[in-house]
Amino acid sequence: xxxxxxxxxxxxxxxxxxxxxxxxxxxxxxxxxxxxxxxxxxxxxxxxxxxxxxxxxxxxxxxxxxxxxxxxxxxxxxxxxxxxxxxxxxxxxxxxxxxxxxxxxxxxxxxxxxxxxxxxxxxxxxxxxxxxxxxxxxxxxxxxxxxxxxxxxxxxxxxxxxxxxxxxxxxxxxxxxxxxxxxxxxxxxxxxxxxxxxxxxxxxxxxxxxxxxxxxxxxxx
Numbered sequence: 001x002x003x004x005x006x007x008x009x010x011x012x013x014x015x016x017x018x019x020x021x022x023x024x025x026x027x028x029x030x031x032x033x034x035x036x037x038x039x040x041x042x043x044x045x046x047x048x049x050x051x052x053x054x055x056x057x058x059x060x061x062x063x064x065x066x067x068x069x070x071x072x073x074x075x076x077x078x079x080x081x082x083x084x085x086x087x088x089x090x091x092x093x094x095x096x097x098x099x100x101x102x103x104x105x106x107x108x109x110x111x112x113x114x115x116x117x118x119x120x121x122x123x124x125x126x127x128x129x130x131x132x133x134x135x136x137x138x139x140x141x142x143x144x145x146x147x148x149x150x151x152x153x154x155x156x157x158x159x160x161x162x163x164x165x166x167x168x169x170x171x172x173x174x175x176x177x178x179x180x181x182x183x184x185x186x187x188x189x190x191x192x193x194x195x196x197x198x199x200x201x202x203x204x205x206x207x208x209x210x211x212x213x214x215x216x217x218x219x220x221x
Contacts, residue, residue, distance in 0.1 A: 003027045005056040008063030012162035016189035020197045038089040048096035055100045058108040058200040061090035071125045086130035107150035108200040115158045118219045142209030151208040158215025160187040182217030
């Protein structure tokens with residue numbers, strides 16, 4: 001049985017990803033915030049010190065936050081918390097788990113980026129910065145780990161029907177955004193999860209180092 005390690009797997013795209021991997025026979029390790037607080041490097045280190053013998057086949061770095069603020073209004077807390085959760089923690093997760101992947105000569109790493117790491121929008125300074133950074137991690141992992149049969153890619157979801165999206169975007173605003181998307185609608189979480197599963201499973205045998213937008217054509221307009 002293969003094993004998935006995922007952060008942010010309790011809702012939205014993460015929950016759909018967990019469901020997809022479980023449907024295909026994977027065991028899923030999904031630390032809660034109480035077990036591993038991604039905003040705290042000390043908490044991440046403590047988790048892996050306690051669970052130092054974990055052997056996983058796929059890592060999905062999904063957890064992320066997106067504080068919306070103009071660049072001159074961002075607080076220090078927002079800056080460093082976003083960097084820790086979106087960028088530093090994924091690197092620490094990979095650092096902790098990749099040794100066993102190298103030994104087994106097999107691994108798949110999927111880092112979740114965003115369309116705001118492909119294009120950008122006002123009030124997303126630190127978010128876009130970290131999502132561009134996460135693909136820098138992907139690129140280096142692809143180059144460094146390919147010889148071990150470890151493939152790494154970035155998935156960049158566009159507007160997706162999640163509880164958080166519905167909370168943050170009114171129906172009227174959603175209607176306007178849909179008109180900007182060539183396929184005319186938001187993605188379903190299962191569609192994003194399907195791509196993550198493909199890249200994170202044995203079905204993927206050669207794709208590595210790629211930044212793949214799944215956005216209904218939004219970023220190519």
